[in-house]
Amino acid sequence: MNLATAAASPLSGRVAIITGSTSGIGLGIARALAEAGADIVLNGLGDLGQIETTRNELADTTGVKVVYNGANLLDGADAASLVTDTLNQFGRIDILVNNAGIQHVSPIEDFPVDKWNAIQALNLSASFHTIRAAFGPMKAAGWGRIINLASVHGLIASPYKSAYVAAKHGVLGLTKTVGLEGAQFGITCNAICPGYVWTPLVEGQIEDTAKARGISRDDVINNVLLAAQPTKRFVTVEELGAASVFLCSDAARSITGVALPVDGGWTGQ
Template structure:
C-alpha cells in the first residue's frame, strides 16, 4: 500500500490539459515559470515585451520541447483594456484558464522626495493593479470549472523594506494583501491564491547589475555578489529561475490544494532577520 501511494504521488504534480497564463514571461523568472509549467504538461500563455522573432522562437521552442500548446498575448500590463482583451483571447483560444501567474514587474530606485511621479504610477500599475485586473477577469472561468490556481510573484520586499524603493515596496506589500483577499473570497471554489516572495534570483538583468556595480565601485564581481546584492541573504547565493519554476508547479498542482493565502519567502533567509 505504501509503495502504491508513493507511485501515485507524482501524478499530483502533473498538469496535463491545464491552461496557464503567465504575465511578464518572455524572459527571466516568468519564462522559468512558464517552462516549468509546460514541463508539467500545462499549455502556456506567454506575455511580455521583446522582439517578435525572439518571442516566437521562445514560444515555438516550449511547444516542441514539452509537447504542449503555446500562445502569446502582447498585452501591456499598464492598460486594463488590454488585460481584458488578453483574458478574452485566452478563453476564446483554450476555453479555460486554470493557472494564473502574475509576474510582470518593473523597478525604479530613488529617494522618496525625488521619486518621479510617472515612475510611481507605472510601478503600481504593472506590479499591483495588473494583478487585480487579471484576477478579477480570470476568476469567473475558474469558478465555472471548480478549479483555479493564482500565483502572485511578490518579493522579499513584500515583507520587508529597503530605502529608495518606495513604489516597488508599496506595490509588493499590496500584492500580498491582494493575495490574502483573493484566497479568502475563492476558498470554497476549488481556487487557491498564494504569493511567492523571492530574494535575488539570477537572471540576465541581475547579471547586468553585477557588471555595472563592479565597474561603478571598482570592486570584483564576487564582492558585488556577496557584499552588495546578497548582503541581506544569509545563504549568499542567488535563487534560480528553475527553483521558482518548481515551486510554482507545486503551488499550481493538486498537491497544494490546501495551501492558500500564504506569502512564501524564497530568499535565502533574508526575512528571517
C-alpha cells in the first residue's frame, strides 16, 4: 500500500462491528469506518429488505465488504455470538463499536420495571458481553479498538431518565476498566459522549418528554434538548463518525479509558 492509499484508507484490512448500525448514529459511524477502509458488520433492528438495501449501498459506495448480523443484543449469549460469528466469517475482529441503545422517559415513581431491565440489558450489559467475547482475540492479535457510545448523560443527569442515566454512567465505568486491562496489549477502549443528535431515538424522546413535562414539541426542542448545548444545534452523525475514525487510528493509540464529550459545549459549562 502506498502512502496516498494509506492516508485515504487508514483502516484498510481491519474488521469492524458496529451495533445498532442499521440507522442513526450507528449507521453514520459504520459509513465513516467503511470510508476509512474497514470491512463492516452491521447489526440492528428494522425491515430486512431496507437493511439489505442499506448494506448494498454501503458496500457499493465504499468498496469494502459489508455484512449484516441480526443478533439480539438483549440476550447476552446472542450478543457474544455477534463477535464469534464475525471471527468465523472474517478470521479477525479489530474494531468494536457498542452503539445500540434504547431510551424511556418517565418519572421515577412510574418508571416501568420492564423498561428499566431492557435499558440496562441493551445499553450496558450488551457492551459487556461483546467486549468479553472480543477482548481475547484482540489481545492475541496485539491490536484492538473498542468504542462505547455513552452519552452526555454518562457524565451528568437529567430528570425522568433514571434507567438511561444509570446505564450510561455504567458504560463509562466499564470503559475505564477495559482501557486499563488492554493498555499493555495494544487495545484501547474509549467512550464517546454525544449531546443531542438528531436521530430516530431523539425523535421518540421529544414526544415522550413533551408528555412527561406537559409542554409542546417546540418547547422540548428549544428549551429542553438544545437549552444545554451552547452551539444551539444538534450534533451530527458525521461528526461522531469522524471522531470514531480518529479513535481507531494509530494517532490515538495513547488515548484510552477516556470519555470524549461531543456535546456542543454542554459539559463545558
